[in-house]
Amino acid sequence: MKSVIKGAGYILVHTPDMVLHNGTTQTTERIVNPDGEYLKELPKHIRTFDQALSYWPNQVYIGNKTPDELAAVPQPWCDKVCDVNDRYGHFGQIMPQEEFLLLMQACDVFGLVKLEKGFVEAHKAALAANPIMDESIMARIPAEQTEAAEIQRLVDEEHSEGLYHNGELVGCVNRAHDIDVNLSAHVMHENLVSKASSVMALLSAVKNAGIAKEDVEYVVDCAEEACGDMNQRGGGNFAKSAAEIAGLPNATGSDARGFCAAPAHAMIEAAALVASGAYKTVVVTAGGCTAKLGMNGKDHVKKGLPIMEDMIGGFAVVVTQDDGVSPEINLDMLGRHTVGTGSAPQAVISSLVTNPLDKHGLKITDIDKYSPEMQNPDITKPAGAGDVPLANYKMIAALAVKRGELQKADLASFPVKHGLTGWAPTQGHIPSGVPYIGFAREDIMAGKLNRVMIIGKGSLFLGRMTNLFDGVSFVIQANTGAEETQAGVSEEEVKGMIAKAMRDFAATLMAQAE
Amino acid sequence: MSILAGKKVIIIGDRDGIPGMAIEACAESAGAEVVFSSTECFV
Amino acid sequence: MDLENQKRVKELAEQYGPENIVVLLGAAEGEASGLAAETVTNGDPTYAGPLTGVSLGLKVYHVCEPEVKAEFDEAVYEEQVSMMEMVLDVDDIINEMTSIREQYCKY
Numbered sequence: 001m002k003s004v005i006k007g008a009g010y011i012l013v014h015t016p017d018m019v020l021h022n023g024t025t026q027t028t029e030r031i032v033n034p035d036g037e038y039l040k041e042l043p044k045h046i047r048t049f050d051q052a053l054s055y056w057p058n059q060v061y062i063g064n065k066t067p068d069e070l071a072a073v074p075q076p077w078c079d080k081v082c083d084v085n086d087r088y089g090h091f092g093q094i095m096p097q098e099e100f101l102l103l104m105q106a107c108d109v110f111g112l113v114k115l116e117k118g119f120v121e122a123h124k125a126a127l128a129a130n131p132i133m134d135e136s137i138m139a140r141i142p143a144e145q146t147e148a149a150e151i152q153r154l155v156d157e158e159h160s161e162g163l164y165h166n167g168e169l170v171g172c173v174n175r176a177h178d179i180d181v182n183l184s185a186h187v188m189h190e191n192l193v194s195k196a197s198s199v200m201a202l203l204s205a206v207k208n209a210g211i212a213k214e215d216v217e218y219v220v221d222c223a224e225e226a227c228g229d230m231n232q233r234g235g236g237n238f239a240k241s242a243a244e245i246a247g248l249p250n251a252t253g254s255d256a257r258g259f260c261a262a263p264a265h266a267m268i269e270a271a272a273l274v275a276s277g278a279y280k281t282v283v284v285t286a287g288g289c290t291a292k293l294g295m296n297g298k299d300h301v302k303k304g305l306p307i308m309e310d311m312i313g314g315f316a317v318v319v320t321q322d323d324g325v326s327p328e329i330n331l332d333m334l335g336r337h338t339v340g341t342g343s344a345p346q347a348v349i350s351s352l353v354t355n356p357l358d359k360h361g362l363k364i365t366d367i368d369k370y371s372p373e374m375q376n377p378d379i380t381k382p383a384g385a386g387d388v389p390l391a392n393y394k395m396i397a398a399l400a401v402k403r404g405e406l407q408k409a410d411l412a413s414f415p416v417k418h419g420l421t422g423w424a425p426t427q428g429h430i431p432s433g434v435p436y437i438g439f440a441r442e443d444i445m446a447g448k449l450n451r452v453m454i455i456g457k458g459s460l461f462l463g464r465m466t467n468l469f470d471g472v473s474f475v476i477q478a479n480t481g482a483e484e485t486q487a488g489v490s491e492e493e494v495k496g497m498i499a500k501a502m503r504d505f506a507a508t509l510m511a512q513a514e
Numbered sequence: 515m516s517i518l519a520g521k522k523v524i525i526i527g528d529r530d531g532i533p534g535m536a537i538e539a540c541a542e543s544a545g546a547e548v549v550f551s552s553t554e555c556f557v
Numbered sequence: 558m559d560l561e562n563q564k565r566v567k568e569l570a571e572q573y574g575p576e577n578i579v580v581l582l583g584a585a586e587g588e589a590s591g592l593a594a595e596t597v598t599n600g601d602p603t604y605a606g607p608l609t610g611v612s613l614g615l616k617v618y619h620v621c622e623p624e625v626k627a628e629f630d631e632a633v634y635e636e637q638v639s640m641m642e643m644v645l646d647v648d649d650i651i652n653e654m655t656s657i658r659e660q661y662c663k664y
Contacts, residue, residue, distance in 0.1 A: 028560070032605055260557075296556065298603055343535035343553075346640040375557050384589030385556035388530055391585065391644050398643040411643070426557050459529050459555045467535055467551075517616065518628050521579045524566055524615075526558065526593055531645065532583030536637040537620045541581055543630030549569055552562050553583075 003274035004326035005476060006281075006318040007209025008438040010061055011092040011200040012425070013100045013312040014052040015193075015293060017164035022189065023293035023309070038298055043167075045300065045307045049096045052310065054085035057376045057423035061313070062089025063438060071421040077378045078306050088131070091438045092204040092314075098123040099130065100196065100312075101163050101171060106140040107196040107245050108173075112188055114154065115163070115171035117145040132203040136247050146171070161185035180230040187227075190290050191238075194225045197314035198242040198287030205283060205316035206246070208438075216318075217279040219243045219253030222266035223286040224428050226257075242285060251283075259463070260373070260432040261470045262286075263315070264456025267434070268474050270319040271329035281320045284434075288312030288427045295426060296383035308379045313430035317437050327444040327452075327476045333360060335455070335473035343469045349395045352455050352473045354403065364400040367418065367475070369443075371436035372396075372455040374424045388431075392455070393419040432456040437476070444478050452476045519545035527553040558596045563606035566597055570613050576664050580617040581625065587649035590619050591657050598661035614663025619650050 020026055020042065029038055052058060056077045059065045064084045073080060087094045095103070102123055105113040120141070128138050154160040154172050163171035173192060176183035198221060206213055221239035228235030239253030256266040263286060270282040294309050301307070322328065335352040342348075353364065372392035380388055393415035400406035406414060424431035433454040440452040457471035523546040527534030534553040541548050558566075570578055580597045584590040592602060597615045601608040618625045620638060 029605065032560075036604060298605075343533040344539075344637040344640075345532065345536070345644075346636070349640075373557070380557060383556055384584070384586060384592060385530055386585040386589075388557060391530055394644040395640060398640050401643075402640070428557070431557070459553065461534075461553050462555060467553075469529075469533060469535075516628055517618070517625055518579055522569065522573045522577050524569055524578060524580045524597075525583070526562055526566075526580065527583035528585050528589070531585035531589075532620050532638055532641055534583065537581050537583050539633050539637050540620060540625075540629040543633040544625070544628040546579065549573065549578075550565050552559070552565070554559055554562070556589075 001275050001277055002322040002328045003271040003319050004322050004328050004479065005437060005441045006211065006320040006323065006326050007205055008317045008441065009092045009201050009204025009208050009315065010063060010435065010438060011197065011204055011314045012058055012061055012094045013097070013197055013288065014049050014094060014310060015097050015100065015290070015312050016046045016310050017097060017167065018193070018290050019046065019294040019297070019307055019310050021162060021164055022290040023295060023297065024291045025294050025297050038301060041301050042297060042307070045305070047306050047310055050085065051306070053087055053094055054081045055308070056080060056082045057378060058094060058311065059084050059089070060423040061425070061435060062094060063091030064089040067420045067423060067436070067439060070423055075378060078308055091208065092201070093132070095130070095200065098165055099127045101165065102127045102141060103200070104192050104196045105142070106137050107199055108192055110176060112174045112176055113171065113192065114146040114151055114174065116148050116151055119165070119170040120145045132200065132207065134247070137245060140245070159185050161189040177229065182229050182233050191225050191227045193290050193312060194223050194287035195238055195242050195245070196287065197312050198223065198238060198285050198316070199245045201287065201314035201316035202242055202246040202248070202283060202285050205285070205318050209318035211281060211318060211320070213246070213248050214250050215281045216243070216248040216251045216283055218273060218282040219248065219251050220266040220270055220282065220284045221253065221255045221286060222257070222262035222284060222429060224257070224259060224262070224289055238287070239285065242287070258470055259458030259460055260429050261456040261458030261472060262429050263432050263434040264454060264472045264474065267317065267319070267329070267454065268331070268334060268472060271331055271474070274319050274321055275331055281318065283316055283318050285316035286429055287314045288430060292427050296379060299383040303382050305382055308376070309426055311425045313425045313427040315430060315434055317434065322479070324481065325445065325479055327441050328479055330475045330477050333357070333475040337469060337471040339468065345395060346399065348457070348469060348471060349399050352457070352471050353396055353453070354399060356473065356475070363405040364396060364403065365405055365418070367451050367453045368449040369420060369436070369440065369452045370396060370418055370455065371420060371433045371440070371452065373431055373433065373457060374420065374422045374435045375426050375431045376422050376424060379426050387422070389420060389422040390415055440476055444476065450478050521546050522549045523547065524549060525551040527551070529553055529555040530557065558593050558601065558606065560606040563596065563601060563608040566613070567607050567611060570615060575613050575615055578615050580615050582617065582619045584619065584650070586646060587653040590650045591653035594654055594657040595661065598657060612661065614661060616662055616664045617654070617658065619654050621645060621647050622651055622654060
């Protein structure tokens with residue numbers, strides 16, 4: 001059985017106050033350098049919601065602009081205004097912070113998120129008007145809200161994590177346990193942001209795929225957070241908890257983890273679950289990460305740039321059984337970085353790109369587009385990390401030259417022809433290959449592309465459990481049409497033929513006996 | 515005089531440049547002793 | 558540079574003596590190489606980590622620089638690093654690293 005990409009959803013949330021209060025670059029600075037220049041200067045570099053809307057890469061992320069259109073815009077992009085600034089897009093939406101704080105409360109089933117009465121009154125209607133919201137979600141927002149003085153007390157005396165909007169304290173996330181650090185206010189805040197943004201992605205993807213919520217049988221969450229208590233720190237399960245809020249009554253699910261490589265792992269797992277017949281419809285989802293907000297802020301501020309890491313990202317992809325038209329995931333063409341691959345860049349790229357192609361006698365140039373790590377270079381270049389997707393394309397091209405599949409003179413044109421310009425926020429797992437799946441699905445169905453390779457890579461060493469790197473890749477290809485029945489004979493027919501043979505045999509025996 | 519032979523080497527690799535483990539192999543091949551190796555990640 | 562890495566660099570320099578240490582970098586471009594090199598020579602330019610205001614003056618090279626490359630086993634370098642020379646702006650890295658060493662390296 002084949003598995004196909006039925007649809008995808010991509011969402012962003014503009015969270016400027018969370019940059020200041022929850023990004024680890026800023027929380028670390030507050031400990032080691034509380035009176036330093038950076039924290040004083042930072043608020044001047046925060047973008048407004050309108051600025052975030054008219055930022056080119058954000059409009060590409062939600063599908064209102066294409067990667068090709070972005071590539072034609074000269075870098076840097078942070079000083080340019082995109083001619084489209086719609087908050088709703090082809091693949092999803094960009095939500096403002098105030099609506100998101102209410103959504104976080106709707107996603108909290110333990111009464112931990114407290115919001116100030118007036119704040120809720122001012123913004124509840126806006127969230128209700130959001131096309132992906134429905135009454136079941138809005139009904140989760142409590143009628144009774146909290147007084148400002150009580151919120152201040154909770155933050156001052158009860159270790160609650162403040163929720164801010166335009167610099168004002170408008171709510172808080174309480175700790176879920178007095179002693180357990182895994183249920184601290186900080187962790188609960190981080191996890192509720194991940195969950196709420198995953199809910200947005202799930203709702204967008206289900207809508208875009210045109211399936212019923214009841215159709216979803218399994219959800220795989222591939223974010224980078226961990227939920228659990230002191231007895232099981234990463235017990236889980238984000239997938240099912242988000243599915244509950246999104247209203248997917250027939251879904252169960254589980255969390256897959258693997259740093260930035262997790263989305264590619266999860267996509268392969270989803271495709272295999274569907275192809276095996278275990279589940280008919282599986283959704284891969286991930287919410288975003290507060291810790292990474294403003295991660296490279298010091299470099300951006302130093303260079304007089306706006307804080308571009310002010311967006312929480314989320315995505316979800318619906319994988320279903322073959323519908324005869326949607327692009328398929330080729331489970332016979334998987335790349336994987338193994339324990340024995342090593343960390344040499346050449347070995348890593350070979351394991352992910354050329355090993356699966358060699359199995360099918362394909363050349364590097366037989367893949368129309370590669371989607372490795374789609375980090376927005378506007379963010380990474382000023383921070384000294386270079387242009388990450390471009391570096392990946394140069395590596396793939398260099399390997400193609402070494403293999404004699406590309407002329408050295410074509411090195412420079414390879415990234416243009418077979419690559420993409422990065423547009424995804426530096427939210428760890430969010431940029432990792434998957435931002436292109438929505439566009440790839442449409443371009444393949446339109447006949448513009450035939451094969452696309454999605455590559456996920458992960459820095460496992462950050463977890464201090466191994467020094468190993470990781471990565472997997474898979475190929476999405478045009479639907480090859482209705483599934484051929486083996487040699488024109490179906491299982492039913494085989495059963496029928498066996499039954500007939502048995503009957504004939506029995507009849508022969510009976511005739512002989514007579 | 516050689517730079518690396520007999521020296522204690524500290525390695526700060528980069529996930530998007532050269533990872534620590536790849537540099538370790540090089541340093542050891544030059545007769546250095548690797549006393550610390552790490553790989554940084556900016557994304 | 559990561560704060561934990563700065564701590565380890567400082568401890569190791571104390572343990573073995575700064576004159577016995579060589580730092581090898583693998584940064585993706587010139588500026589980042591320069592910042593890391595500055596951190597282990599003149600001190601953390603971002604004023605965040607344990608090396609803030611600590612001028613260790615350590616000997617520091619990027620793994621692609623010719624001085625250290627000449628000392629590596631050729632086959633090992635070929636297998637582990639060489640492809641990245643086609644990806645990185647090696648000249649820019651060399652310029653940044655040379656400038657930092659000239660200013661701050663004590664050994």
